[in-house]
Amino acid sequence: MNDPVPSARTTVAAAPEARYFNRELSWLAFNRRVLDEACNPDHPLLERLRFLSISATNIDEFFMVRVAGLKGQQNQGVGHESVDGLTPSQQLAAITVDAAGLVDSQQRIWRDIAAALAEANIFVLGADEIRGDTEVWLERHFRDQIFPVLTPQALDPAHPFPFIPNLGSAMLFDLIRRSDDVEVREVVLLPPAMPRFVRLPGKAARYVAIETILRHFSDLFFPGYTVRASAAFRVIRDSDIELEEEAEDLVLYFRTAIKRRRRGRIIRLEIESGISDELVQLLRDEMGGSDALITETGGFLGIGDLSMLVAEDRPDLKFPPFSPRFPERIREYGGDCFAAIRAKDIVVHHPYETFDVVLAFLKQAAADPDVVAIKQTLYRAGKQSAVVAALVAAAEAGKSVTAVVELKARFDEEQNLNLASVLERAGVQVVYGFIEWKTHAKISMVVRREEQGYRTYCHFGTGNYHPVTARIYTDLSFFTADPVIGRDAAQVFNYITGYVEPQALQQLAxxxxxxxxxxxxxxxxxxxxxxxxxxxxxxxxxxxxxxxxxxxxxxxxxxxxxxxxxxxxxxxxxxxxxxxxxxxxxxxxxxxxxxxxxxxxxxxxxxxxxxxxxxxxxxxxxxxxxxxxxxxxxxxxxxxxxxxxxxxxxxxxxxxxxxxxxxxxxxxxxxxxxxxxxxxxxxxxxxxxxxxxxxxxxxxxxxxxxxxxxxxxxxxxxxxxxxx
CATH class of the missing domain: 3.30.870.10 (Endonuclease Chain A)
Structure with missing residues (x-):
């Protein structure tokens, strides 16, 4: 068992740091706390692996966005100091040191977890462990399932270096053709749609990484060649989307920007250790990453992909299952959300209380003939969104439905574009909000015809309308039929959809x-x-x-x-x-x-x-x-x-x-x-x-x-x- 990961300090001698810590280094300190959970003996083994994977995915996003932004400032000669008095170059220097220590800790912890997994009958096999029946099965699998998918590309004047997308992985082979001893270099892109690991048949959970399989059967992939050297590498690119205020069509702009993101400049190049300086320079030159941060590791590239192992059916190695409660208040009213909310405000504490109550609220609104209008903000809603399905059902039932879809929700832009298309086809009035501001408020508003006139029911969330994250994020859902809050909510929606600035909000700020x-x-x-x-x-x-x-x-x-x-x-x-x-x-x-x-x-x-x-x-x-x-x-x-x-x-x-x-x-x-x-x-x-x-x-x-x-x-x- 490793000792807990030492926490990075965030202080330097600059005067402003007497008052503030650096934002970027504070984030790295947070990710160290996440990583430390992978060392926590109180957690089941696969949950520790999950924390390790999360810490690696966090680091990837940090480089894709935060480090990319600092590199952009550095390249443009921007000398703007952070609140703690550091220039972009100074911040990048400090980040490089802290991030390197963090990545080293991840590799060390993975080695310890891998050993513990082996004791629990879960294995990640190395090339030297592929033999006997295992080798026979893998060779057949390689020929049938992997070989047809992979495409080698020679590196010569007639074959330019292939494009490697953001978070893409590939292998570089240095070959000698046996017939004439000519040196040939080949690159093989590992398709992102292909699972990173192959699980071998049998009761024991035995996994082999795709690059291990390719390296082991390279003689089948490159017949007539001798492999002199090989190395896997991985690319992280600038993935932030900078919004131009003069963009006239947000939908068209983001569809184009999402495609550009795949080709953003290289920020970080991760390479297996042992590769020659010549090949490192080749990667730098050919991939246009001359100013990229180059890291070499003797461990596992792309630790975030280890999340695939967490899906192994081993409940003994995971947290005990937990079933969230449904609020009894609503049950007391026969499942009638409106009656329960009308009687008294209610707060639902996720994930201890189910997100289903939010879905029930919207589904009831969609089906209720007395509901005349629904207004909803959508920041992150998930791929198969039950919230979107409820809004579609409401629109198809003839209700007035307005959805504020935030296109600028980082890394959910494409998904939100698709959801917006689904909503628009159903007759929902889709609004994209402000060009320069993100709509991050999570508000749902239902207007219902009742005996005393129209009544407004509202839901306010501290988190997203996302049924998956609602099972692992602690958030609050607040429901109310307070007419004052309802009037405030209506003004907020009018502000977002029509730029009508609220003049007299009584409760909301x-x-x-x-x-x-x-x-x-x-x-x-x-x-x-x-x-x-x-x-x-x-x-x-x-x-x-x-x-x-x-x-x-x-x-x-x-x-x-x-x-x-x-x-x-x-x-x-x-x-x-x-x-x-x-x-x-x-x-x-x-x-x-x-x-x-x-x-x-x-x-x-x-x-x-x-x-x-x-x-x-x-x-x-x-x-x-x-x-x-x-x-x-x-x-x-x-x-x-x-x-x-x-x-x-x-x-x-x-x-x-x-x-x-x-x-x-x-x-x-x-x-x-x-x-x-x-x-x-x-x-x-x-x-x-x-x-x-x-x-x-x-x-x-x-x-x-x-x-x-x-x-x-x-x-x-x-x-x-x-x-x-």
Missing amino acids: ISPRDLRNRLEALIEGEIQTARSGGEGSIWLKMNSLVDPALIDKLYEASAAGVQIDLIVRGICCLRPGVPGMSDNIRVKSVVGRFLEHSRIYCFGNGQALPNDDALVYVSSADWMPRNFDRRVEYLLPINNPTVHDQVLDQVMVANLLDTEQTWELGPDGSYRRVAKGERPFNLHRYFMTNPSLSGRGAAIESGSATVPQKLSLRAWRAARDGAV
């Missing part, structure tokens, strides 16, 4: 209009409470904290004596625990079985948190400049007492109490895994075994159901105050 100002005012309220001798208190839960203006406002609050506890899963540019600046700020990150994704913001409102009068908000926005300045986001207050208690006293308290999946951020930028303590607490386990408050309805009110385990902050507060 939205960006880029006023969300930042609302948050600054809420922090200011806690500052004034502390300065007047009260107990200023702030709890914030988000995925990323980057925005320097709001970080500075939190520093101001800390200096005034406000107690601030931040739960930031990923990037955090705020430096906690610095005397005179952030003494009263603590930052933790929770990384575990589920991906913490909900955005929740709580303010004490004159008292220490938690309390019944606290101001509690849910939101679609993290605290990054893009969320406040270049995206349409929402911030919604939670006023219903039961929902208020669930979000504040259950969700937020459980996150603060967690000791089994928690990391603490220090003032030097290092993350330290907290000790489990005498009474370990796992927030994911708690919510898998304890029902929510608002979803229980009359079952709890009548005393006929078990009340969720009461969470106490006494020990946590004592530890916090002792640290302070």
Whole structure:
């Protein structure tokens, strides 16, 4: 077993770093926490492999987008400094060092996991293990299933170097023709549609990588040649799409841009170690990657592909299966979502409570003859989207259906274009929102004809309308029939579809209009409470904290004596625990079985948190400049007492109490895994075994159901105050 992956530090001597951590290096530190889960002995073996695969996929996307952006700035001579005072070149230098250490750790951890898998009867065979019956079966498989798909291409003046797409893998062969001893070089592209591994028949799970098979049977693929050397390599290209504001047709623009993405400039070239300098230079020259980052590894290229092994049918090596609950409140109303929501606001806590309730809400709206209109934002909805199917059914039933489809959702652009086409063919009014802003707010609105007139039912999500991620991301779905919120939601949709700017929102705050100002005012309220001798208190839960203006406002609050506890899963540019600046700020990150994704913001409102009068908000926005300045986001207050208690006293308290999946951020930028303590607490386990408050309805009110385990902050507060 490996020791936990050491956490990268994010400090340098530049003066601005006295206040901020670097965004990119903070992200790498987050991915180290993800990778550390692959070393966690408390996780089943295939789940550890899943974390390893996720960390590798994360790194790929980081290079495709973030590093590509910095390389573009460097190539254009842009000297703009990051908030922590680093130029693009300085950031790239630091990233290169940190990323290299991260990749080395991935290879080391894979070797340990591979050994453990072998003990569990799951094998990834090397070339020296292909013999006997295994070799006979693989040769037949190679001839029938692999040979016809692969295409060798000679490298000479008549055959230019083939194009290798983003995330594409290939093999380079240095051959000698036996008939005349002429040197020949060949490239073989490994088709992306071909599975990376072949599973051998039999009860034991034995896998062989496609490049291992090709190398082993190279004499069949290149008859009459002797292989002098061979090496696999992998390409990562610039995959960000830069939107031109003058684009007149967004659909046409993105269809073209998606094709260009495949041919983006090379950012990273990964090569098997042992390859000659001559062949490395050949790859540089032929692939136009002279300024690409070249990495050589003696391990496994494309570790993200190991996710294929996780699908092996070995429940003993995976987390125990978990079936999410359906809110009993809705069952009490015979499955009538509208009746349940009309009676009282309800919040659904995913993945502990099923995403099916969101689908039921939309399906009921589609089938209900009294529903006259549905409006829906779609950011990431999945390939086979049940949400889209419900909207199609509603349109075909003659209802007025409007869908705001975000084409700028990174890496989902093509999928969203296809979904938009499906919606338009069904008669849905499809809108693509603003050219320069992404519509990131997750809002659904249903208008229904009732006895007293039209009533609006709304759903607000902290996550996406995506049934797959809803099983692994922790998010909140808030349902309400509050007419004030309904009017606000209608104005937001009119803003997106018709550029009609809201004039009098009563409950919602939205960006880029006023969300930042609302948050600054809420922090200011806690500052004034502390300065007047009260107990200023702030709890914030988000995925990323980057925005320097709001970080500075939190520093101001800390200096005034406000107690601030931040739960930031990923990037955090705020430096906690610095005397005179952030003494009263603590930052933790929770990384575990589920991906913490909900955005929740709580303010004490004159008292220490938690309390019944606290101001509690849910939101679609993290605290990054893009969320406040270049995206349409929402911030919604939670006023219903039961929902208020669930979000504040259950969700937020459980996150603060967690000791089994928690990391603490220090003032030097290092993350330290907290000790489990005498009474370990796992927030994911708690919510898998304890029902929510608002979803229980009359079952709890009548005393006929078990009340969720009461969470106490006494020990946590004592530890916090002792640290302070």
